[in-house]
Amino acid sequence: MTPPTDKPRLSREHMLGLLKQMIRIRRFEAKCAELYTQEKIRGFMHLYDGEEAVAVGVIPVLEKRDRIVATYREHGHALVRGVPMTTVLAEMYGKQDGCSRGRGGSMHLFDRATNFYGGNAIVGGGLPTAVGLALADRMRGDDSITACFFGEGAVAEGEFHESLNLAALWGLPVLFVCENNLYAMGTALAISESETNIQRKAACYQIASEAVDGMDVIAVEAAARRAVQAVRETRKPYFLECRTYRLRAHSMFDAQLYRDKAEVEVWRHKEPIVRYQGWLEANHLIHPEDLARMESEVAAEIAEAVAFGEAGTWEPVEQLTRFTYAEAAAQADR
Amino acid sequence: MPQEMIHPGTTELTYRDAVREAIRDAMRRDDRVFLMGEDVGRYGGCYAVSKGLLAEFGPERIRDTPLSESGFTGAGIGAAMAGMRPIVELMTVNFSLLALDQIFNSAVTVRHMSGNQFGVPLVIRMATGAGRQLAAQHSHSLEGWYAHIPGIKVLAPATVEDARGMLWMALQDPDPALIFENVMLYNMTGKLAADAGPVNIDKAAVRRPGRDISLITYGGSLWKTLEAATVLAGENIDAEVIDLRSLRPLDDATIMTSVARTRRAIIVDEGWRSGSLSAEIGMRMVEQVFWELDAPIGRVCSAEVPIPYARHLENAAIPQVPNIVAAAKAVFGRA
Numbered sequence: 065m066t067p068p069t070d071k072p073r074l075s076r077e078h079m080l081g082l083l084k085q086m087i088r089i090r091r092f093e094a095k096c097a098e099l100y101t102q103e104k105i106r107g108f109m110h111l112y113d114g115e116e117a118v119a120v121g122v123i124p125v126l127e128k129r130d131r132i133v134a135t136y137r138e139h140g141h142a143l144v145r146g147v148p149m150t151t152v153l154a155e156m157y158g159k160q161d162g163c164s165r166g167r168g169g170s171m172h173l174f175d176r177a178t179n180f181y182g183g184n185a186i187v188g189g190g191l192p193t194a195v196g197l198a199l200a201d202r203m204r205g206d207d208s209i210t211a212c213f214f215g216e217g218a219v220a221e222g223e224f225h226e227s228l229n230l231a232a233l234w235g236l237p238v239l240f241v242c243e244n245n246l247y248a249m250g251t252a253l254a255i256s257e258s259e260t261n262i263q264r265k266a267a268c269y270q271i272a273s274e275a276v277d278g279m280d281v282i283a284v285e286a287a288a289r290r291a292v293q294a295v296r297e298t299r300k301p302y303f304l305e306c307r308t309y310r311l312r313a314h315s316m317f318d319a320q321l322y323r324d325k326a327e328v329e330v331w332r333h334k335e336p337i338v339r340y341q342g343w344l345e346a347n348h349l350i351h352p353e354d355l356a357r358m359e360s361e362v363a364a365e366i367a368e369a370v371a372f373g374e375a376g377t378w379e380p381v382e383q384l385t386r387f388t389y390a391e392a393a394a395q396a397d398r
Numbered sequence: 399m400p401q402e403m404i405h406p407g408t409t410e411l412t413y414r415d416a417v418r419e420a421i422r423d424a425m426r427r428d429d430r431v432f433l434m435g436e437d438v439g440r441y442g443g444c445y446a447v448s449k450g451l452l453a454e455f456g457p458e459r460i461r462d463t464p465l466s467e468s469g470f471t472g473a474g475i476g477a478a479m480a481g482m483r484p485i486v487e488l489m490t491v492n493f494s495l496l497a498l499d500q501i502f503n504s505a506v507t508v509r510h511m512s513g514n515q516f517g518v519p520l521v522i523r524m525a526t527g528a529g530r531q532l533a534a535q536h537s538h539s540l541e542g543w544y545a546h547i548p549g550i551k552v553l554a555p556a557t558v559e560d561a562r563g564m565l566w567m568a569l570q571d572p573d574p575a576l577i578f579e580n581v582m583l584y585n586m587t588g589k590l591a592a593d594a595g596p597v598n599i600d601k602a603a604v605r606r607p608g609r610d611i612s613l614i615t616y617g618g619s620l621w622k623t624l625e626a627a628t629v630l631a632g633e634n635i636d637a638e639v640i641d642l643r644s645l646r647p648l649d650d651a652t653i654m655t656s657v658a659r660t661r662r663a664i665i666v667d668e669g670w671r672s673g674s675l676s677a678e679i680g681m682r683m684v685e686q687v688f689w690e691l692d693a694p695i696g697r698v699c700s701a702e703v704p705i706p707y708a709r710h711l712e713n714a715a716i717p718q719v720p721n722i723v724a725a726a727k728a729v730f731g732r733a
């Protein structure tokens with residue numbers, strides 16, 4: 065583990081909070097997987113297992129006024145940002161009480177209250193949006209910044225390059241966070257990029273960058289602090305590459321023919337929760353009762369979310385075509 | 399019920415297997431043919447269509463691409479112009495939008511713009527359609543859009559026979575051809591003659607003959623429409639079901655012959671209604687067989703909304719058997 069550098073801000077309470085957030089995501093998604101096999105959740109569902117340190121390290125560093133753009137693998141991001149677990153799960157149930165009214169599902173969590181601009185399921189699709197959010201902030205002179213999460217697979221898309229160039233060219237406050245988990249579905253980084261050092265791509269656009277061990281929550285948080293501070297002060301983009309690994313299948317339909325079980329096992333030893341928890345224990349920063357309390361709080365929150373999802377209502381079919389246009393415009397359109 | 403005998407000369411296979419057989423056969427017949435797309439190799443294809451092909455043909459010809467739809471589709475165009483016979487796989491029609499510029503502005507226009515010096519014998523395959531609760535970025539049916547474009551062929555195999563047979567003919571075509579595979583069909587099984595091979599790609603097929611009304615459809619909706627025809631038969635309406643097979647060009651002759659005989663028509667299309675393929679077909683009827691019609695032409699299309707995630711809403715958004723039955727009965731003034 066990276067020893068915490070800026071000690072004053074890293075109180076014991078804060079450090080336990082990081083662990084709790086990671087556990088929260090992990091347990092929530094384990095429940096989601098279970099609900100998926102029960103067919104309560106359908107469609108495509110992508111779990112964040114192994115990558116939790118990224119969202120947990122970055123998102124709490126942002127301010128409430130900042131904005132977030134994420135991908136289809138965004139349950140963790142939504143939870144850490146403060147989208148209630150209840151409405152996240154109700155969304156995955158397809159209930160009207162979901163954060164996107166059941167219209168989006170697992171891949172499309174949106175939440176205006178927390179400036180969560182969605183799970184985008186078009187690879188690379190979120191990057192230009194993030195540029196535009198930051199452009200608006202710049203033009204209005206607001207000091208919000210936009211954090212944009214995407215996988216390393218998105219780096220091959222034109223949108224990635226266009227967005228980095230625009231953000232750098234126009235001086236826009238975007239924090240690009242690449243979650244490099246080495247695979248885009250079954251395509252390993254080495255067979256999809258001629259330059260596999262992703263951080264270097266940012267350099268071509270004159271964007272300050274840093275690569276960090278994305279399995280080390282303390283390191284991610286420290287890097288995120290530097291990054292967020294840089295964006296806020298310079299009002300220019302910053303690129304943070306978090307090197308991580310997806311421990312589970314790409315989605316619920318993936319037989320994982322493209323990688324060895326042994327490789328996954330190697331990474332399992334580096335996984336962020338066990339590793340961080342071990343470090344806290346070794347440094348006597350956590351006691352068994354802390355952990356027990358965390359687990360029981362998380363379990364209670366999940367139970368509440370499941371109850372909420374179960375109790376949620378199905379939107380009446382008569383409302384099918386709502387939200388295709390703004391309601392007032394739809395009236396005018398008739 | 400006794401199990402249906404499989405004829406010694408037939409095999410039973412899935413639509414997915416039929417597409418794979420078609421690719422394998424084309425690769426064996428013609429070494430200019432290669433497959434490229436995201437996860438076609440090591441992953442085995444996002445819908446497992448190309449599973450096993452990497453082992454058989456190697457990574458040069460079963461070519462995994464980065465997530466660069468515009469780039470590798472364009473590369474397919476160039477390779478085709480230089481004499482290869484690429485099959486580009488775009489995971490779904492939704493992602494084909496990232497390659498739309500290459501398809502429209504290059505593949506389609508080169509023959510004309512070059513005064514017939516260059517052509518693009520490229521085949522692009524992609525999945526289409528809703529029904530798996532994949533929400534609005536993974537569920538649309540945009541094949542009708544593509545059918546708007548002169549210079550392109552748009553194919554929609556609905557049966558295992560067509561899934562097996564259309565690819566080779568598409569590869570023989572000197573111009574770009576798009577093949578749309580409805581996601582709900584991949585697991586469907588069907589019987590195929592052991593010696594099944596290429597099929598024509600320019601004729602619609604009458605999948606169920608009938609006297610009273612023509613139900614015109616294609617792709618995933620074919621099976622719902624056939625089911626609706628069975629229901630209608632129970633209500634003394636003898637429906638003819640036409641599978642368009644090719645959305646561009648349209649086989650007007652088969653459509654008009656049928657409608658001129660039944661004098662009534664419903665078009666079933668998972669695309670949206672406004673500005674759509676169904677509108678085109680309806681208008682052609684108006685132009686060609688208006689005086690033979692006994693009733694207004696009906697349509698069953700998707701609701702004018704992005705496809706929602708929730709199961710009940712998704713089901714309500716796309717054509718279903720009861721809607722088709724109701725629309726057909728309405729043509730007869732029956733509820």
Ligand SMILES: Cc1ncc(C[n+]2csc(CCOP(=O)(O)OP(=O)(O)O)c2C)c(N)n1
Pocket residue numbers: 137185186187188214215216217218219243245247248249310314436465467489493496
């Ligand atoms: C434009 C586009 N092409 C293809 C896909 C299908 N697809 C969904 S996720 C994915 C892999 C993306 O990998 P990466 O960006 O590394 O993110 P990860 O899933 O590893 O988090 C692919 C190919 C898509 N959703 N959008």
Ligand SMILES: [Mg+2]
Pocket residue numbers: 215216217243244245246247248249
């Ligand atoms: Mg990845």
